Amino acid sequence: MSRFSAALCALAVAVPASVSAQEVSLPDQISWTAYDLGSAGYNQAVAIGSAFKNAYGTNLRVLPGKNDIARSEPLRQGKVDFSATGIGGTYMAQEGAFEYGAENWGPQQVRVLLANVGPVGLSVAVTRAACEKVGKPGCEGFTYSDMKGLRVAEVRGAPALNVAMEAYLAYGGLTWDDVEVVEFGGYGDSWKALGSGQSDVAFAATNSGFAYEQETNPNGLFWPPVDANDTEALERMQNVAPYFAPGEATVGAGIDGQDAIQTAKYPYPILIAMEDKDADVVYNLVKAMVEQFPEYDGDAPGIEGWALDKQNMTFVAPYHEGAIRYFEEQGVWSEEAQAHNDQLIARQDALAAAWEELKAEDPENWEEAWAEKRRAALEAGGFKVVF
Numbered sequence: 446m447s448r449f450s451a452a453l454c455a456l457a458v459a460v461p462a463s464v465s466a467q468e469v470s471l472p473d474q475i476s477w478t479a480y481d482l483g484s485a486g487y488n489q490a491v492a493i494g495s496a497f498k499n500a501y502g503t504n505l506r507v508l509p510g511k512n513d514i515a516r517s518e519p520l521r522q523g524k525v526d527f528s529a530t531g532i533g534g535t536y537m538a539q540e541g542a543f544e545y546g547a548e549n550w551g552p553q554q555v556r557v558l559l560a561n562v563g564p565v566g567l568s569v570a571v572t573r574a575a576c577e578k579v580g581k582p583g584c585e586g587f588t589y590s591d592m593k594g595l596r597v598a599e600v601r602g603a604p605a606l607n608v609a610m611e612a613y614l615a616y617g618g619l620t621w622d623d624v625e626v627v628e629f630g631g632y633g634d635s636w637k638a639l640g641s642g643q644s645d646v647a648f649a650a651t652n653s654g655f656a657y658e659q660e661t662n663p664n665g666l667f668w669p670p671v672d673a674n675d676t677e678a679l680e681r682m683q684n685v686a687p688y689f690a691p692g693e694a695t696v697g698a699g700i701d702g703q704d705a706i707q708t709a710k711y712p713y714p715i716l717i718a719m720e721d722k723d724a725d726v727v728y729n730l731v732k733a734m735v736e737q738f739p740e741y742d743g744d745a746p747g748i749e750g751w752a753l754d755k756q757n758m759t760f761v762a763p764y765h766e767g768a769i770r771y772f773e774e775q776g777v778w779s780e781e782a783q784a785h786n787d788q789l790i791a792r793q794d795a796l797a798a799a800w801e802e803l804k805a806e807d808p809e810n811w812e813e814a815w816a817e818k819r820r821a822a823l824e825a826g827g828f829k830v831v832f
Contacts, residue, residue, distance in 0.1 A: 469501060469733045472726070476506040477527035478516040479714065481633040483654030484509075485565070485747055486529045486714035492744035493751075496737040503733075511631030512603035513537070514544050520719060521553065526726070529714040532688055533605025535762045539789075541796055541819060542832040543604030548811045552796035554720035556765035558731050561715070562757060563750020566651040566668065566694030566708035569613045571595070573665035575645035584667035589617025589678075591669075595645040597624040598635035606632060610648045612686035613709075616671065616678045640664060650713050651697025651706075652746035660698040668699065670707045682709065687831055688761055696747045712750070712757065718765055727767025735771070758782035763789040788828075795826040 475497070479486040487509055494505030508525055510516040513533030519525045520534075528534055534555070538545045541552030571592065576584035579591050592614065599621075600606045614620060627644045629635040636655035638644040640662040649656050651668065659666045672678065673691035682689055693705040700706055716734075718727055735753045742749055749755075758764070758778060763786045772778035799822035800815075808814035823830045 469736065470725075470729050471497065471501050471503045471733055473502070474504045474506060475527070475730065476508065476525040477529055477716070478508045478510050478519050478525050479529040480516070480531075481509050481511060481631060483633065483658070485650040485652045485654070485745070486531075488654055488745040489561070489714065489748045489751075490529055492741045492748055493734065493737070495744070496740040497733060500737055500740065501733065511633065512600055513605055514602040517545075517553070520717070523719075526722065527558065527716055527718050527730070529716050531605045531713050531715065532609075532686075532711055532761075533603060535715045535717055536688060537604050537608075537832075539762050539793055539796075540832060541800060541815070543608070544602055545604070546812065546815050546819075551800040552793060554793055554797065555717045555762055556720050556722070556727075556768075557760060557762050558716040558718060558727060558765055558768045559734055559751055559756060560712035560760065561747065561750035562712045562755040563747045564693070564695040565697055565710070565713070565747040565750070566692070566706065567609060567648075567689075567710045567713055568651055568668050568671075568694065568706075568708040569610065569646060569648050570639070570656060570659065570666040570668055570698075571646050572639050572642075572659075573667055574642065576667060578645070584669075587667060587669050589613055589669050590619065592617055592646055593619055593623045595624055596627045596643070597621075597646040598638065598644050598648070599626050599628050600632055600635050601628060601630055603632060606635075606648050608686050609689075610646075612682045612689055613648070615681040615685045616709075618678070618681070639666070650747065651694045651700055651708070653698070656698035657746075666699060668694070668697075668706050668708060671709050673707065701746075712760070715762075717762070720765070722765065722767075724765070724767035724770065727765045728770050729767075731768045731771045735775075753777065759785040761789075763793070792823070792826065792828045795822050795828065798822070 479490045490507045497503045497505050516528050516530050517534045520528045538553040538555050575595055576587050581587045635647045639659050671691050688711045689709045692710045694708050695705045799818050803818045820830055
């Protein structure tokens with residue numbers, strides 16, 4: 446419990462359900478983890494929780510965590526029902542990669558409920574002070590290659606953030622060796638450091654509360670553009686993080702009310718559960734989130750991405766059977782989606798089997814042994830090897 450804040454934020458008390466809401470059956474209380482207070486995931490959870498309170502009398506309790514592991518641990522232990530996480534707690538946890546490859550972790554049988562595929566970017570911001578430092582005042586013409594020599598945030602226990610940063614460095618033709626790495630204990634800390642002048646570069650969703658705070662800071666912020674036509678730069682980026690794709694961001698700090706910026710993105714937040722979570726509970730939660738969408742839409746920056754018509758049914762991690770049941774009822778689940786989902790579950794099963802085999806072998810150098818075992822298992826199953 447020391448890896449995350451002990452504060453549980455209860456969002457409101459019961460309110461009588463409406464007639465339409467009676468079709469949804471939720472527990473009196475639901476809990477999930479999210480990033481720190483002020484993050485996009487946390488702010489959206491508050492808005493969703495308010496809608497649940499008004500419609501169903503259900504309290505949504507949000508446990509903030511500083512990094513991927515801090516959000517994953519309560520989910521794995523069953524101390525929360527769900528996690529509003531990122532690509533780390535979803536894809537990297539599934540893969541048993543980075544921190545999830547540690548001997549006390551391993552590949553996780555995670556399942557997706559819904560994902561926010563919205564108008565925000567998952568991007569890197571630099572301070573305007575940093576632009577001046579490299580001779581580009583006002584950030585005019587600043588590109589990712591200009592990050593060379595700048596102080597770049599690395600967050601302990603947050604592989605998704607760090608791989609994303611590495612991917613943007615790669616887009617600019619750089620590596621971690623080309624920058625001054627500044628390590629932080631949490632996502633929020635990495636952004637506060639921009640405002641205090643302790644670092645120059647940090648990664649976030651463009652609609653993060655911390656990004657909005659930085660927008661008003663004297664140091665300012667700037668989101669360098671991604672050129673969707675620069676195939677070589679994009680290939681370098683996707684070799685590091687294959688889930689990234691170029692796209693527009695129309696919501697976020699320094700973006701709202703302005704022209705869209707060209708950046709890269711992937712779904713965030715991603716609402717997940719463990720594979721063994723009761724299918725009826727998952728079904729009803731997904732139904733509630735879809736049916737209450739008009740009630741919470743607009744109540745937090747970027748929240749419109751939870752809409753059913755924005756979901757990617759062939760994502761990089763499998764959907765929960767309870768979610769699939771609801772998608773089938775709505776006519777949005779296809780044979781292609783089911784076949785893709787089955788393959789992802791088979792991938793997870795192959796990784797889980799390889800993990801158990803390695804535990805029985807008890808190697809001296811766990812990290813090296815798991816990297817070899819994992820790669821061999823994926824290749825043997827005909828699965829793509831990433832990381």
